[in-house]
Amino acid sequence: MVARGKSKARVCTYYSLLSVWVVCAIGWYRYYYGSAASAKIPHSIYDTNDPEFELSKVLNLAVDGNEFTNNSMYLRLKEAYNSSEEVGLRYSSIYDDIFQNHEFESVIGNLDFRQRCNLFFRNVFIKNHNWVFNPNQNFEVGLGKEFERYQSNNAAKLQAAFDKANEGRSVEDYKGKFSEFKKQAFQELKQAEVEQRVVNELAVFRLYNKCYVTDNDPLQNRKTDAFISEQKLLINDDAELKSKVVPFEQTKKEQLVTNGNTLPNLDHRIYPWLSFDLPVYERWTGQIYRDIPDFSQILKDKSQPPKSGSSKSAQSTAFFKRFKSQCNGKGIVLSFANQHTDTAVNLIRLLRALKNTLPIQIVYFDNLNDDSKRKIVTAARENFSYLPQSFDKISQYLPKDYLDPTSKGLPKQEVWFVNTATSINPNFKDKFGGYANKLLATLFNSFNEFMLVDADTALLHSPESFFQLQGYKETGTFFFKDRSILQRRNENDSRMFKRISQSAVDKIMFDIDPMTNRTFNGNFFQDLYHQMESGVVLFNRQQHFNSILMVVHINFLSIIRKKSWGDKELYWLGFAFNGDENYHFNSHGAAAIGEVTNPSDRKRPDGTHHRSQELCSPHPGHISEEDNHTLLWINSGFRYCHQADIINYDVESKLGRKLKFLDSTAAAFKEYYHSPLRIKHAVVPPRGERLQNMENKNDEPSLGWAVEREYCKEYMWCAYSSIGGITDIDTGAENTMEGLLITYTEKEQAFFDYYGDIWIGVE
Numbered sequence: 107m108v109a110r111g112k113s114k115a116r117v118c119t120y121y122s123l124l125s126v127w128v129v130c131a132i133g134w135y136r137y138y139y140g141s142a143a144s145a146k147i148p149h150s151i152y153d154t155n156d157p158e159f160e161l162s163k164v165l166n167l168a169v170d171g172n173e174f175t176n177n178s179m180y181l182r183l184k185e186a187y188n189s190s191e192e193v194g195l196r197y198s199s200i201y202d203d204i205f206q207n208h209e210f211e212s213v214i215g216n217l218d219f220r221q222r223c224n225l226f227f228r229n230v231f232i233k234n235h236n237w238v239f240n241p242n243q244n245f246e247v248g249l250g251k252e253f254e255r256y257q258s259n260n261a262a263k264l265q266a267a268f269d270k271a272n273e274g275r276s277v278e279d280y281k282g283k284f285s286e287f288k289k290q291a292f293q294e295l296k297q298a299e300v301e302q303r304v305v306n307e308l309a310v311f312r313l314y315n316k317c318y319v320t321d322n323d324p325l326q327n328r329k330t331d332a333f334i335s336e337q338k339l340l341i342n343d344d345a346e347l348k349s350k351v352v353p354f355e356q357t358k359k360e361q362l363v364t365n366g367n368t369l370p371n372l373d374h375r376i377y378p379w380l381s382f383d384l385p386v387y388e389r390w391t392g393q394i395y396r397d398i399p400d401f402s403q404i405l406k407d408k409s410q411p412p413k414s415g416s417s418k419s420a421q422s423t424a425f426f427k428r429f430k431s432q433c434n435g436k437g438i439v440l441s442f443a444n445q446h447t448d449t450a451v452n453l454i455r456l457l458r459a460l461k462n463t464l465p466i467q468i469v470y471f472d473n474l475n476d477d478s479k480r481k482i483v484t485a486a487r488e489n490f491s492y493l494p495q496s497f498d499k500i501s502q503y504l505p506k507d508y509l510d511p512t513s514k515g516l517p518k519q520e521v522w523f524v525n526t527a528t529s530i531n532p533n534f535k536d537k538f539g540g541y542a543n544k545l546l547a548t549l550f551n552s553f554n555e556f557m558l559v560d561a562d563t564a565l566l567h568s569p570e571s572f573f574q575l576q577g578y579k580e581t582g583t584f585f586f587k588d589r590s591i592l593q594r595r596n597e598n599d600s601r602m603f604k605r606i607s608q609s610a611v612d613k614i615m616f617d618i619d620p621m622t623n624r625t626f627n628g629n630f631f632q633d634l635y636h637q638m639e640s641g642v643v644l645f646n647r648q649q650h651f652n653s654i655l656m657v658v659h660i661n662f663l664s665i666i667r668k669k670s671w672g673d674k675e676l677y678w679l680g681f682a683f684n685g686d687e688n689y690h691f692n693s694h695g696a697a698a699i700g701e702v703t704n705p706s707d708r709k710r711p712d713g714t715h716h717r718s719q720e721l722c723s724p725h726p727g728h729i730s731e732e733d734n735h736t737l738l739w740i741n742s743g744f745r746y747c748h749q750a751d752i753i754n755y756d757v758e759s760k761l762g763r764k765l766k767f768l769d770s771t772a773a774a775f776k777e778y779y780h781s782p783l784r785i786k787h788a789v790v791p792p793r794g795e796r797l798q799n800m801e802n803k804n805d806e807p808s809l810g811w812a813v814e815r816e817y818c819k820e821y822m823w824c825a826y827s828s829i830g831g832i833t834d835i836d837t838g839a840e841n842t843m844e845g846l847l848i849t850y851t852e853k854e855q856a857f858f859d860y861y862g863d864i865w866i867g868v869e
């Protein structure tokens with residue numbers, strides 16, 4: 107019985123196991139052979155008879171009335187992010203491709219940040235398998251052959267439009283104006299095309315870096331995670347929006363792009379101008395580093411911040427991800443070519459007098475020869491114990507360890523040479539002449555925190571103190587303003603920049619912030635020519651890695667580059683185009699530095715003195731916003747006239763308008779021009795609030811700045827401590843505006859004199 111019962115149970119177990127197996131097997135068969143069966147009939151996007159790929163899907167044809175910018179969720183989010191109507195009117199055409207094939211709600215309601223990135227770049231691929239950034243592309247809107255074709259293809263349409271535009275006017279008014287009309291129509295069309303192209307380029311570049319270069323940055327990830335979850339909350343709180351969220355499905359074409367959820371590394375297409383080789387880092391000793399030098403180790407300096415990156419990103423295949431993880435330390439970055447070596451030598455000597463302890467990297471592009479290097483290293487390392495007489499006046503104020511205890515002289519400098527030539531693809535070497543070297547220096551120096559300094563800049567405080575400025579500590583940048591000259595630019599520049607800036611959909615999809623008043627309140631967007639003076643620029647690389655990449659990138663886009671004088675405006679512009687407005691400008695515009703004109707030398711016609719003070723000088727300088735007094739640095743070297751060697755003194759000494767305290771002899775001018783600038787005052791002129799000339803009736807200046815073209819090769823500018831005066835003699839109404847007039851103390855002047863003597867090499 108027992109045995110029988112046992113075997114019955116066994117049979118039972120046997121059958122149930124068998125049936126489980128059968129069910130499994132059928133399921134497995136269906137799963138396996140089912141999919142294999144459908145895979146057995148391969149489909150083709152090129153097969154016009156294949157129902158799997160409707161032609162409309164293959165061609166990405168738009169579905170009428172399905173524009174995502176009219177979608178209720180889009181509009182709701184746009185409102186939530188306070189997107190302004192006037193900025194970012196254009197958006198990348200990739201978004202059109204995406205939302206022609208996906209419900210807007212399915213993308214926003216389902217995908218996280220990484221999935222949105224992959225979706226975007228899949229569609230970049232689909233649009234053009236061979237897409238690659240072309241640094242040589244032309245953004246000119248010319249006429250030529252294309253215009254002829256346009257005219258003949260659109261003859262009837264153009265005629266009709268012209269007739270319509272002139273409806274009700276007499277023939278006399280528009281006779282002979284048709285060709286002008288056609289030209290304008292064509293140029294407007296082309297301009298729109300060109301702008302769309304730039305928008306497309308900017309979007310790809312911006313998103314690639316955010317998606318695949320800094321995607322391991324903890325701060326960025328915290329921000330994007332919070333962004334996505336807040337967006338989800340917003341949608342889930344709205345029943346109507348929530349109800350529209352349908353599952354996300356890849357299109358057939360998207361599925362074809364790559365396997366799984368990974369995309370191939372697009373570095374070579376985004377950065378075709380790179381060779382993907384690091385620059386050569388050469389220490390002053392001649393020692394060569396083929397990898398990024400680790401300053402805390404090499405200098406045995408505990409104050410140098412260590413390498414930041416994890417070993418994982420150090421092995422990344424993405425070039426800049428690897429580079430970012432390796433940068434370390436804090437230092438000074440110079441960039442100059444052979445012809446400016448003597449000026450740079452003076453700066454290095456000045457850095458010694460300022461007791462600089464930060465390492466210095468001189469970044470160049472094959473244009474610095476061994477002779478220049480020898481001069482630099484000599485200036486940085488030779489014993490420097492013969493100090494100018496002016497040292498005696500300040501030595502009482504200096505700390506005991508000012509002079510190096512062993513050499514009894516000024517401290518030696520840790521100089522490095524960084525040759526970027528190997529890092530650039532040979533086909534694009536011509537893109538990096540002149541000021542573009544400075545952009546390469548910004549990118550390829552190996553510091554995490556750095557201060558970019560022009561060779562003809564003269565610092566008046568220790569470099570370290572610049573890193574202590576509040577604005578730098580808060581934002582990880584410090585920029586300086588140029589002279590606030592009211593030189594107007596074409597107002598279409600700023601309008602165009604607004605149109606091509608990032609748009610609401612960039613914000614909704616990728617949390618790219620639009621440009622705001624922080625940028626629009628700057629001089630550039632007030633349609634003035636000059637905003638920034640780039641003789642000193644501070645960066646924290648980790649905080650602004652992608653924005654620095656954007657600074658370099660916009661230099662390839664002539665439509666943007668041409669609106670900047672050299673590299674001057676590209677820094678803040680690159681940041682703004684990257685959706686990064688966390689940059690800081692010193693609040694004061696540049697000052698005129700030197701000595702105010704004796705009031706008796708510029709009396710009013712009636713013999714009275716002016717209310718305003720005048721300071722004419724070839725040197726702009728920069729006053730710290732923290733105390734409205736400290737002179738941080740000046741430009742154009744330390745000689746009174748940086749052009750002193752190429753002046754015609756016979757002519758200049760006879761002009762008689764300025765520098766009246768000098769004998770009007772060539773010899774007197776020559777000596778004065780070659781001497782160090784003597785700094786007693788600084789004047790930051792006021793800038794008319796409404797950018798107006800302050801016309802007045804008592805001979806006061808109406809503008810803050812006036813150029814004196816005939817002095818010092820046009821480098822001399824006069825600044826006025828106040829502008830405006832009486833506007834109505836009867837009522838006494840006035841429009842006076844006060845600027846800043848600073849008088850330096852004897853002690854401060856003594857320091858300036860000492861630094862000037864060091865820079866020039868006065869005994």
Ligand SMILES: *[C@@H]1O[C@H](CO)[C@@H](O)[C@H](O)[C@H]1NC(C)=O
Nearest residue numbers: 170171172173175176177178
């Ligand atoms: C936007 O949507 C509204 C209502 O849904 C519709 O009336 C309008 O024609 C649409 N506009 C465009 C440009 O598609």
Ligand SMILES: *[C@@H]1O[C@H](CO)[C@@H](O)[C@H](O)[C@H]1NC(C)=O
Nearest residue numbers: 183184185186187188189613
């Ligand atoms: C949008 O503006 C409102 C009102 O000015 C403000 O309360 C809100 O914080 C802003 N939202 C964002 C995302 O800036």
Ligand SMILES: *[C@@H]1O[C@H](CO)[C@@H](O)[C@H](O)[C@H]1NC(C)=O
Nearest residue numbers: 488489490511512513514515
């Ligand atoms: C520099 O000064 C040090 C210390 O006084 C001395 O040993 C060395 O010889 C000097 N070098 C030169 C080139 O004069």
Ligand SMILES: *[C@@H]1O[C@H](CO)[C@@H](O)[C@H](O)[C@H]1NC(C)=O
Nearest residue numbers: 294297595596597598599601
């Ligand atoms: C700005 O653009 C508009 C429209 O294209 C044009 O009519 C105008 O002349 C331009 N302004 C200047 C100053 O070039």
Ligand SMILES: *[C@@H]1O[C@H](CO)[C@@H](O)[C@H](O)[C@H]1NC(C)=O
Nearest residue numbers: 188190622623624626627628
């Ligand atoms: C931006 O500035 C303009 C003009 O200065 C002003 O009209 C506007 O209200 C400002 N917008 C914001 C959001 O502050």
Ligand SMILES: *[C@@H]1O[C@H](CO)[C@@H](O)[C@H](O)[C@H]1NC(C)=O
Nearest residue numbers: 693694731732733734735846
């Ligand atoms: C500096 O001047 C500005 C006005 O230009 C003023 O708002 C600020 O309080 C001043 N700062 C100091 C420290 O005096």
